[in-house]
Structures are given as C-alpha cells and as structure tokens.
Amino acid sequence: MVQDKDHILLNNLLYSCVDETKRSNEQFVHEHSLGYIISGSVLCATTEGEAIVNEGIVGLVRRNQLLKTIKIPPVGGGDFKSINIFFNQDILRRYSLENNIKAVGPYTGDKYRMLPDDPFIKGYFESLLPYFNQPDRLNNALIELKTKEALELVLKIDPSLKDLLFDFAEPYKIDLEAFMNKHYMYNVPVDNFAKLTGRSLASFKRDFGKIFSTSPGQWLQQKRLSEAYYLIKEKGAKPSAVYLDVGFENLSHFSFAFKKAFGVAPSLL
Template identity: 65%
Template structure:
C-alpha cells in the first residue's frame, strides 16, 4: 500500500484527491488504465493535442502511451478520481484460466470514453470503501475486483477483447517521425526504445544514423530550440515553458538555456 495526502494506492487500485492543480510526474503509461472521474477535470496532453475530461467521465486507456496529465480541482472544491490498472501479467493469467483465443493485433483508439452505464458506475462506487478501510483491500480482493473490471468491459463492448488481450509489443516504426512528435515527453531512452520497437542498443544506433548525434544531446537541443521559440515568438513565460518542452525543473532549464543561447530565458 502507498498512501499520502493526495493519493492512495492499494495494489492496482488508485484513488486521487487534490485541492490544487497537480501535474503528473509520469509521462509513460505502461499498463491499461480503467478510470472514473468523480469531480474536477483532468487535462491529458499527447502528441495529438490536449483533451479535457470532466466529472462523470469513465475512460479506458491503453498501455504503452506517452501522455502528460494535469489534475484540476473543481472551483472551490477538489479533484477526485479512481483508477484501476490492468497489467499484462494479470491478463495473461485471466486468458489462460478462461482458455481464451488469441486476440487480433489492436489498431484502434488508445483512449475510449464509455457511455454512462449503471453497472460500471456501480463498480467504481463499490471501490470507494476500500480507500477508507485499506486493511480490507487484500491481494485476493484486488484480484477479484480486477476480474470484475475485465468482465464488465467485455460485457459493455466485446470489441475491447483485442484492446485488452493483444499482448504484442510495439513494432519497429519510423524513428525520425516519432521522435519529432514526442520529444517533449521526459522519459528515459529505454522507454523511447520500447515505444519505437527497438532494443536500447538498436535505438541508439538507429538514432545516431538518423539525427547524427546521441539521443540525449538531440533531445536537449530540440527542447531548448522549442522553448526559445515559445518564449520569443509566443510570449510565454519560462515558468510556463520548461515543463511543456520536457525539462524537470526551472533552475536546470534556466542554466541549460543560458549555456546554449548566452542569455537567461527571462531576458529573451
């Protein structure tokens, strides 16, 4: 169990409750996530833009995604949400237990917004007491609740079968196009390698062939150039820009920016 003032994680069940805007630290989503927005909004940015999900939204998000999210409380209130993570290990056990046929390669949307459904809403309501009484959230109970989630999803939409049970890993894709679309996500090279269908060694080798420099050097240069453009041409503040382009903190961004351009970002 992991618990702090804003998040409670019980096995694979996560309850979030914040009263101020909060950005996620994690940009890589490794497992399927099935979630319900109780109050407030979540703003999710991918390479295709930003989508806003409000209170009452029930969504299913596919694994192996790069996404940057922000939790936004309702005016004068709180942001609250419940997520259950459905990992590959569990799904393989479920598939073997039920003797499921192999799924087809999934090629659909990475995020599905589900229409209101009383059974699914009731399911998420049934999870709430466990966050008030975490001692009742045993491993066996989490397993049962995860099975219930899968059964509900398959009953709601049989097309989710391929979404859930396609165990294939990302195939080798166009490295140049992918990196130019996703450079702003601050994840390790190992994640970029996986998402482009390569081993780490192959990723680094292919990267240097395409960009004529190492991944870390290219990413820093690309992010700094984008930051310069946003500050100079779009009038954005350094404090608004550094996270958007993939830096972790403002002081490191300012130091690196000055080293590259000879001027601190606030003076551009």
Template identity: 65%
Template sequence: MEDSSHIKLDNLLYSCVDRKQRSNEQFVAEHAFGYIISGETHMATSEGIKVMRAGDIGLVRRNQLLKSIKIPPPDGEFKSLNIFLEQGFLRKYAIEYKIEQTERYTGISMMLLSPDPFIKGYFDSLIPYFDRPEHLKSALGELKTKEAIQLLLQHDPALKSFLFDFSEPWKIDLETYMNKNYMYNVPIAQFAKLTGRSLAGFKRDFTKIFKTSPSYWLQQRRLSEAYFLIKDKRRKPSEIYLDLGFENFSHFSYTFKNTFGVSPTRL
C-alpha cells in the same frame, strides 16, 4: 493536499488533490481504467488532448506517453479512481475464460466510454476500501479486477482487442516518432521500447538519423522549441518548461542561457 493524497492499493489508485497538479509519471506501462469523481483532468498524448470531467469513465492503453493535469473544481477537490489492468493478470484471465489472442490493436489509445450505470456502481463500490484498506484482501482484489474486465467486455465486446493484444511495440519510423514526442520526460530506454528497438539498436539508429546522441538531441530540440515559444509566441518561461520535458526551472534556465547566451526571462 500533497501527493500523500494518492493512495495505492495493489493495482487500485485513489487520487484526491485540492490544487492544480501535474502528474509526475509520463509513461503508461499498463492499461488504466478510470473514473473522475470530481474536478477534471486534461490528458495529452500524441493523439491530442482529451478532457475528462466529473462522471466520465476512461480507458487508456498501455505502452504510451501521456501528460496529465488534475484540476479541482472551485472550492473543492479533484478526486478520481483508477484500476490498472496488468498484462500478467490479463493473460491469466484470457486462459481461464478461453479468450484467444487477438490481432494487433490499431485503434485509438485513449477513449471515453459512454455512461454505464454498472461501471459507475463498480467504481462507487471501490471507494470504501480506501477508508478501510485492511478489508481489501488479495483474493478480493483479484475478484474486483476480474469484475472490471467483465464490465468492460459487457459494455463493449469490441474492447476485447484493446485488452488482449499482448504484442510489444513494433519497429516504427524513428525520426517521425521523436519529432512528435521529444517533450516527454522519460528515460531513453522507454523511447527505445516504444519505437520497437533494443536500447543499443535505438542509439545506433538514432545516431545514424540525427548525427548526434539521443540525450543531446532531446535537450537541443526542447531548447529550440522553448526559444521559439518565448521569442515568437510571447510565452512565459515558467509556463512552458514542464511542457517541454524539463524537470525544473533552474535546470531549464541554466541550459537555455548556456545555449543562447541569454536567460529565458531576459529574452
């Protein structure tokens, strides 16, 4: 199946693919609450790699960089359901249920939840709507989103601070962050936001630290890592270019040869 097998209904997303597939999106803008129906997904963030398998329920925090790979089971399809808990909806929920804004959340940003039959039943109840989307009216979608929040708080009341921290990223050490996250293919504006800066402030601080522009530094940092992986670690160029943030192999090969005087495949 192609990307058309990703069906989105408002803030609900159903994925179904029959081959290994990388996610195109590498920035998580809103909290994502998901369930793996079949197959598995490998998710990589600065905290490491987490594998979610069939039956697993996960929660991913907003405002972070993430790479994921969907892997179908042998002779089957990868299937998952996700609901995105948007900030505007959570703010209204907090007002309606008199939930005070919590302190800044400092815990992990991606977690697997322990098995919960109520949450499992909740995701099962969503599946029919993707066959008959006309039945998911606006009011019903709002009720299903509220149900998701209530089930999470029932599962673990401590998730309150995860869900209802509405603060934005604060100013952090730019050099450390960029050296940990250079391989994510996102706009410079996203890096600025995630390091707690305006775009102008990010570019100013970046140039002061690295003595060059963000775009040029990112390209050279990715190419340097590619050279190391190919020459010293004997990795195949076709296996690494996406992991390092290049959009396609031809662009990677062209810039690599321009920089090092030899194509990655010849090296």
C-alpha cells in the same frame, strides 16, 4: 501501499485527490488503465490532440503510449478525485485463457475510449473507495477478484474492447527519426522511447547515433531548448509556462541549461 500527498496506490489500484490544478509527472502509460473521474476534470493531451474528461466519465486508456494530463478541481470548489485500476499483462493473459477470449488481431483503434454511462461500473468504483481508508482489508486474492470484476463489467458494456485489452503484441520497430521528432517533448526515460519504437535500449542508442550523430540525452535537451527559445522569443510565452511543456522537470534546471545554450536567461528574451 504507496502513498504521498495526492495519491494512494494499492497494488494496481490508484486513488488521486488534489486541491489545486496540477500537472501529472507520469507521462508513460505502462499498462491499460480504467479510470473514473469522481469530481473535477482532467485534461488529457497526446500528439493527436487534447480532450477534457469531466466528472462522472469512465474511460479506458491503452497501454504503451505517451500522455500528458492536468488534473483540475471542480469550478465551484472542492478536490479533484479519481480512481484508476491498471490491468497488467499477467492477469489479462490469465483472464484470456480462463474465459477463452482473444483479440481478433492487432488493435488499431483509439488510444483512449470513453465508456457509455453505466450505473454498474460507477458502483464498482464506489465500492473501491473504502479500501483506500482501510488498505489492510485488501489482500492479493481480493485484488485479483476486483480486477476480474472490472474486466467483466467493461466487456459487458462494450464487447469490442477485447481487441484492445487482449492484444498482447509489443510495439514493433518503427521509424525512429519520425517518432522522436514528434514526441521529444515528453519527459520520460530513454528506455521508454526505446520500447515505444520497438527496440532494446542498446539498439535504440545505436540507431539513434546513426541518425542524429549524437546521444539521445544531448539531442533531447537541445531539441527542447530550441523549442523553448522559439516559444519565448517568437510567441511571447513565459519561461514558467514553457519549461514543463517542452520536457524539463524544474524551472531552475531549465533556466541554467537555456542560459548555457543561448548566452541569455530565458526571462530576459
């Protein structure tokens, strides 16, 4: 079990509870994630746009993508609460073999799918809640059973989702320059960028150097700072509202780097 102030993680089951609007630090979706918003709402943003997912909605997020989320408590008061179950590749491959279910071909549909309203899938998520209070009741065998139960329910609701769930192809080699110019504001490790562009870390760094004539770390910082300068100087944005959006982790580091690059503190523009 992994637990902090706002989250409890039991193997591949995640319970979130926050009492104030909070931005998530996790921006790279490693595995397919099935989530249920118990209360409140969440703002999901990708380079394709933004969407609000409200209380009572069940959604499936595809693996291997970059995502920014903001968790928002209910307007009338109370906590934001949600449960997610992550479908790792091992269990999906086993389920595929056991049930002879295969994807028709590479999945090219939406990265996020909202499921139709269904009392069985909501009842399933509610059945998980007691385990977060008594985690010792949840062993590996039971976790696998609960994961397979979720898969059964999802496929019953929408059989076409097999093409998303059982597409085991890894990202193929794509245009690195175009991808980085579109996704540089996502604050994720360089090896995540490498994976998403279909490269090993060594190959990514080599190709990156040929294209940009600098290292990924240096380029990312300069690109993010330039975007921040534009937003603050030309759009009147406040530094405290910009630094996370452009890919920095904390305000003090952003302010230090900004002043070093432009000779003035961002608050003085």
